[in-house]
Amino acid sequence: MNYRRYSSTQVKYAATYVLITAVVLLFLNLYTSDLTQKLFYQSKQSAMTEKCLLASDEIAKLEVINASTVSSLVEQLESLTVTRMIVTDQNGFVIYDSAAIAQNQYCLLPEIVTAMEGNDVFSWNFHDAVMESRAAAPIIYFGSTVGCVYITDYDATQGAMLSSLQNTILRVTLALEAVVLLFSLAYAATFSRRIHRLMASMRIIQNGDYTHKVDMGGNDELTLLGNEFNDLTERLQTSEQKRRRFVSDASHELKTPLASIKLLTDSILQNEMDSATIREFVCDIGDEAERLNRMTAKLLSLTRVDVDENAECEIIYMEPTVRRAVRRLSTLTDRNCVTIHVNSVQDVPILMQEDDLYQIVYNLLENGIKYNIPNGEITVTLGQQNDNALLTVRDTGVGIPEDALGHIFERFFRVDKARSRQSGGSGLGLAIVRAIVQRNRGEITVDSTVGAGTTFHVTFPIFDTEVDKE
Numbered sequence: 001m002n003y004r005r006y007s008s009t010q011v012k013y014a015a016t017y018v019l020i021t022a023v024v025l026l027f028l029n030l031y032t033s034d035l036t037q038k039l040f041y042q043s044k045q046s047a048m049t050e051k052c053l054l055a056s057d058e059i060a061k062l063e064v065i066n067a068s069t070v071s072s073l074v075e076q077l078e079s080l081t082v083t084r085m086i087v088t089d090q091n092g093f094v095i096y097d098s099a100a101i102a103q104n105q106y107c108l109l110p111e112i113v114t115a116m117e118g119n120d121v122f123s124w125n126f127h128d129a130v131m132e133s134r135a136a137a138p139i140i141y142f143g144s145t146v147g148c149v150y151i152t153d154y155d156a157t158q159g160a161m162l163s164s165l166q167n168t169i170l171r172v173t174l175a176l177e178a179v180v181l182l183f184s185l186a187y188a189a190t191f192s193r194r195i196h197r198l199m200a201s202m203r204i205i206q207n208g209d210y211t212h213k214v215d216m217g218g219n220d221e222l223t224l225l226g227n228e229f230n231d232l233t234e235r236l237q238t239s240e241q242k243r244r245r246f247v248s249d250a251s252h253e254l255k256t257p258l259a260s261i262k263l264l265t266d267s268i269l270q271n272e273m274d275s276a277t278i279r280e281f282v283c284d285i286g287d288e289a290e291r292l293n294r295m296t297a298k299l300l301s302l303t304r305v306d307v308d309e310n311a312e313c314e315i316i317y318m319e320p321t322v323r324r325a326v327r328r329l330s331t332l333t334d335r336n337c338v339t340i341h342v343n344s345v346q347d348v349p350i351l352m353q354e355d356d357l358y359q360i361v362y363n364l365l366e367n368g369i370k371y372n373i374p375n376g377e378i379t380v381t382l383g384q385q386n387d388n389a390l391l392t393v394r395d396t397g398v399g400i401p402e403d404a405l406g407h408i409f410e411r412f413f414r415v416d417k418a419r420s421r422q423s424g425g426s427g428l429g430l431a432i433v434r435a436i437v438q439r440n441r442g443e444i445t446v447d448s449t450v451g452a453g454t455t456f457h458v459t460f461p462i463f464d465t466e467v468d469k470e
């Protein structure tokens with residue numbers, strides 16, 4: 001697989017993170033810069049308006065308003081120091097100009113015109129680290145406007161302060177964004193390294209090495225993912241081992257009858273035989289073929305147990321199914337001189353497929369017959385144990401040695417290979433029984449005494465109309 005075709009998720013996440021923080025920081029930067037500028041503006045406005053109003057009040061008190069009276073007033077009042085002051089009469093004719101530029105001419109600046117209409121005016125301009133502010137106020141004498149005071153201020157000190165403050169805010173913003181960027185890159189790199197470690201492990205597993213384990217490190221969701229992954233490979237390993245063992249066991253078991261068939265056919269072809277011997281050999285070949293047939297049928301039924309997991313269940317009673325299996329096995333019981341008794345003490349309803357129950361009973365009874373003694377007996381008892389339906393199959397047969405009891409449910413396990421083969425056994429019957437019982441939420445146990453007999457106990461949950469309906 002070409003992983004280069006896929007763009008890196010963590011880089012995308014990191015880029016989005018950086019972008020979002022950049023937008024937030026930019027917004028904060030603009031907001032604080034603007035707020036600082038507004039604070040400076042307000043302080044300048046109040047200082048300039050105060051000066052302008054003081055000047056217009058003091059000038060209004062003068063007996064005569066001309067250049068010399070205004071000039072001496074400005075010299076007396078220290079608080080009136082500004083960059084430039086212009087005083088006009090009610091027509092906008094300049095009476096006094098501290099810069100001595102516009103004297104004796106009309107000065108109709110917009111601020112002066114607005115002030116003449118009876119308003120206090122303030123305007124502000126900040127550029128190149130300099131604050132330029134202008135204020136104007138009318139001179140009112142007994143209720144009528146007799147002139148106007150216009151002052152300008154050129155403040156480089158406060159301008160530099162504001163400018164340096166704004167630069168500092170910008171530098172802090174950039175430094176923060178750089179930290180965010182570095183952090184995101186470091187995080188993306190670590191994340192990327194761990195994801196690549198996981199992907200490398202997946203490729204190793206894909207190549208068949210199920211023993212491989214991934215170590216994600218850390219203590220987060222990726223660690224959990226790594227643990228889940230390890231659990232999964234462990235399960236894969238187990239099922240792969242089971243599959244291999246099953247295939248090798250199955251092929252081993254199938255090899256024996258095939259080898260017999262080959263041997264018998266070779267004997268017929270290579271030796272001169274009379275027709276009676278040939279017939280005997282062909283009968284043997286037929287028996288071996290029949291054994292192969294039975295074995296493949298059982299193998300198929302074993303694989304079907306897993307496939308049929310979700311098949312529809314029904315509410316059934318066990319007795320009719322048991323009796324059907326007994327009828328079906330009558331030829332075998334007659335041949336082996338074994339008697340089957342069915343003892344229905346208490347037949348309770350259970351929820352399962354009738355076919356499943358039939359397979360269980362059939363296999364247990366078949367074993368009871370096969371591994372029994374001449375004139376032996378089998379007793380099937382149906383009853384109830386706590387909340388379970390209980391099926392017991394007891395025989396008076398050869399019994400199972402204690403050390404073999406733990407293995408009889410394993411695939412292809414046989415206590416006495418020769419006897420099992422002779423009676424057509426494959427070693428799969430009890431494995432199928434256990435798989436079906438477990439699939440139906442049941443349990444199977446066995447106890448046995450060599451020479452006395454064997455008893456299988458199978459339990460299934462009783463179908464409780466009240467509880468199971470919900």
Ligand code: ADP
Pocket residue numbers: 367368371395397398399400408413414415416420424425426427428429430431454
């Ligand atoms: P098989 O096809 O060989 O009967 P099973 O899986 O049905 O395979 O049984 C496994 C082995 O357990 C048998 O080979 C047999 O040795 C032993 N066994 C099963 N049932 C009985 C029984 N009722 N009495 C004695 N031995 C039994």
